[in-house]
Amino acid sequence: MTLLGVNVDHIATVRNARGGSEPEPVYAALIAEQNGADSIVCHLREDRRHITDRDVKLLRQVVQSGLQLEMALNEEIIKVALEVKPAEVMIVPERREEQTTEDGFDAVKNADALKKAAERFKEAGIGLSVFVNAAMDQVEAAHKAGADIVELHTGPYSHAEGADAIDKALDAIETAAHCAWELGLDVHAGHGLNYHNVERLLRQVPVEKVNIGHSIVSRAVFTGLENAVRDMKNIVASAG
Numbered sequence: 001m002t003l004l005g006v007n008v009d010h011i012a013t014v015r016n017a018r019g020g021s022e023p024e025p026v027y028a029a030l031i032a033e034q035n036g037a038d039s040i041v042c043h044l045r046e047d048r049r050h051i052t053d054r055d056v057k058l059l060r061q062v063v064q065s066g067l068q069l070e071m072a073l074n075e076e077i078i079k080v081a082l083e084v085k086p087a088e089v090m091i092v093p094e095r096r097e098e099q100t101t102e103d104g105f106d107a108v109k110n111a112d113a114l115k116k117a118a119e120r121f122k123e124a125g126i127g128l129s130v131f132v133n134a135a136m137d138q139v140e141a142a143h144k145a146g147a148d149i150v151e152l153h154t155g156p157y158s159h160a161e162g163a164d165a166i167d168k169a170l171d172a173i174e175t176a177a178h179c180a181w182e183l184g185l186d187v188h189a190g191h192g193l194n195y196h197n198v199e200r201l202l203r204q205v206p207v208e209k210v211n212i213g214h215s216i217v218s219r220a221v222f223t224g225l226e227n228a229v230r231d232m233k234n235i236v237a238s239a240g
C-alpha cells in the first residue's frame with residue numbers, strides 16, 4: 001500500500017505572511033499524523049522563506065511517524081540535518097527565484113558532492129532520498145552515490161495537458177521506477193499531485209510513498225486539515 005507524506009511548508013508560508021506565530025506548522029504536523037499521514041515533510045530552504053530552523057527542531061521532537069527534511073546540498077543546511085537527525089533527508093536543487101522546486105536534482109552532474117554527503121548522512125544514521133527527474137541515468141547515479149530512496153519528479157505528469165502528454169509522462173515515471181526497484185531502491189513520488197491526479201499515477205506506478213503539500217493545504221482552507229488529510233489518505237491507500 002502506498003504511504004502518504006504530508007508537506008507542511010505552506011502552513012509556514014501563511015504564518016510568515018504576517019510574521020507572527022499562526023498557523024503553527026508543528027500543530028499542522030500533529031493533526032496530519034492523527035488523520036493518516038505516514039510521515040511529515042518540511043523543506044528548510046536556504047532563504048528560510050517558509051520553514052525555519054526552529055520549526056525543524058520542534059518537528060523533529062514531536063513528529064512520531066518520521067520527519068523527512070527536504071534540503072539543498074548546502075553545507076549550512078547539511079550541518080542542521082546532521083544536528084537534528086531527521087529520519088530521512090531528501091536532496092533537491094534550489095534556486096532563490098523559484099516559486100517551488102522546479103526540477104530534479106542532477107545526480108549525474110553532482111555525483112561527487114552527493115556521494116560525499118551520502119557518507120555523512122549514513123554515518124549519522126539518516127536515510128537518504130534524492131529527488132530526481134524520471135530518467136534512468138538519474139536513478140542510477142543516485143543509487144551509485146548511496147541513496148536509499150529516489151523521489152521521482154511528478155511535475156511533468158501533473159502539468160501535462162492532453163492524453164498523449166499525460167501518457168508519456170506516466171510512462172517515463174514507470175520506466176524510472178522499475179529501474180529504481182531493480183537497483184533495490186524505494187521509490188517515492190511528488191510534486192503537483194492532487195485529489196484528481198494521484199489515483200491515476202498510483203494505478204500505473206504503485207510507488208512506496210507520495211509526498212504532497214500544496215493541494216492538501218489548499219483544500220484544508222475550506223474543509224479543515226483533518227478532512228483534507230483524511231480524504232487524500234483514502235485516495236492514496238485505495239489506489240496504490
Ligand code: PXP
Pocket residue numbers: 007009043070090092100101131151189190191192193211212213214215
Ligand atoms: N516533493 C518535492 C521534492 C518537493 O519539492 C515538493 C514541493 O515542496 C513536494 C514533493 C510537494 O509538492 P506539492 O506541494 O506540489 O504537493
